[in-house]
Amino acid sequence: MKPPKFDYHAPTTVDEALALLQRYGGDAKVLAGGQSLMPLLNFRLSRPAALVDLNRIPALAYIREHDGQVRLGAMTRQRTIEFDSIVARKLPLLREATRWVGHLPIRTRGTIGGSIAHADPSAEYPAVLTALEGEVVARGPKGERVVPARDLFRTYLTTSLEPEEILVEVRLPATPAGAGVALEEFARRHGDFAIVGIAAMIAREGQRCTQARLATAGAGPVPLRLRAAEEILEREGLGDAAIEAAARRAAELVSPDSDIHASADYRRHLTGVLTRRALKRALGIARG
Numbered sequence: 163m164k165p166p167k168f169d170y171h172a173p174t175t176v177d178e179a180l181a182l183l184q185r186y187g188g189d190a191k192v193l194a195g196g197q198s199l200m201p202l203l204n205f206r207l208s209r210p211a212a213l214v215d216l217n218r219i220p221a222l223a224y225i226r227e228h229d230g231q232v233r234l235g236a237m238t239r240q241r242t243i244e245f246d247s248i249v250a251r252k253l254p255l256l257r258e259a260t261r262w263v264g265h266l267p268i269r270t271r272g273t274i275g276g277s278i279a280h281a282d283p284s285a286e287y288p289a290v291l292t293a294l295e296g297e298v299v300a301r302g303p304k305g306e307r308v309v310p311a312r313d314l315f316r317t318y319l320t321t322s323l324e325p326e327e328i329l330v331e332v333r334l335p336a337t338p339a340g341a342g343v344a345l346e347e348f349a350r351r352h353g354d355f356a357i358v359g360i361a362a363m364i365a366r367e368g369q370r371c372t373q374a375r376l377a378t379a380g381a382g383p384v385p386l387r388l389r390a391a392e393e394i395l396e397r398e399g400l401g402d403a404a405i406e407a408a409a410r411r412a413a414e415l416v417s418p419d420s421d422i423h424a425s426a427d428y429r430r431h432l433t434g435v436l437t438r439r440a441l442k443r444a445l446g447i448a449r450g
């Protein structure tokens with residue numbers, strides 16, 4: 163299939179891009195890496211009047227440390243994230259998640275902003291944003307606002323971003339020194355979207371868990387923070403029994419849907435299995 167006709171604009175500043183989005187009154191789409199948008203256009207599942215291409219706005223591609231956070235410009239490519247030294251040191255969970263995203267050509271074009279704005283429930287970056295309590299910065303006609311992960315994802319492929327807003331930055335808190343992270347995922351083939359994925363982080367002092375973070379991919383319409391499972395670890399520590407109880411609780415917390423890839427029951431089962439695996443691996447890393 164070929165895409166329907168659209169006007170094409172390639173602004174060089176965010177202000178220009180915002181003015182273009184306003185001109186089309188909600189009927190234009192932002193083009194980032196195109197790895198999700200172009201298939202949607204080709205299948206004619208999306209028919210915007212115009213595309214506003216962000217690829218010629220250099221100010222949107224960067225990775226910086228700031229006040230305990232790592233800030234990534236929306237147009238930072240997944241492939242850049244995979245090899246960046248700040249990400250390797252401060253955001254090991256994001257680095258690990260990136261290796262699960264599609265295949266090399268997809269990561270070469272695909273961007274962090276595009277992946278989060280697209281809000282595929284099986285994608286890895288939304289799960290990482292949720293697990294680490296990250297936030298995004300959106301700019302629109304009314305100015306700039308910061309949206310925490312918990313207020314961003316509404317349902318399948320839907321966020322709280324307005325059609326005339328651009329996601330300009332992703333902010334993730336740097337991982338505490340000595341913490342362990344793991345992203346465990348089950349997909350039919352490497353590079354496929356997750357049937358279920360679990361993003362985990364554990365900080366500890368001895369057997370005591372000072373901070374646990376768990377979030378899902380593919381186990382419902384939006385990434386889900388598994389707070390009640392985290393609380394078990396923070397209360398009971400990091401022994402086998404506590405990990406087992408947290409994994410069981412995680413499976414109870416999700417309400418996945420059935421689709422052609424997997425039944426809801428199978429996804430719930432995977433949630434428990436992958437939570438257990440992610441926690442054990444994260445703990446191993448935390449122990450050095």
Ligand SMILES: Cc1cc2nc3c(=O)[nH]c(=O)nc-3n(C[C@H](O)[C@H](O)[C@H](O)COP(=O)(O)OP(=O)(O)OC[C@H]3O[C@@H](n4cnc5c(N)ncnc54)[C@H](O)[C@@H]3O)c2cc1C
Pocket residue numbers: 191192193194195196197198199200216236237262263264265268271272273274275276277279280282284285286287323327328329330353354355356
């Ligand atoms: C074969 C294949 C396998 C894949 N496997 C995976 C996988 O395993 N895991 C995974 O996470 N992803 C996977 N992807 C998707 C890939 O990660 C995409 O790159 C990503 O979902 C979208 O990023 P993009 O930069 O390409 O955005 P685009 O495709 O350009 O845009 C996607 C959507 O987000 C909007 N958008 C983009 N940027 C912004 C912004 N800055 N502000 C506001 N709105 C914006 C667009 O308007 C569009 O609606 C796969 C893709 C393919 C084709």
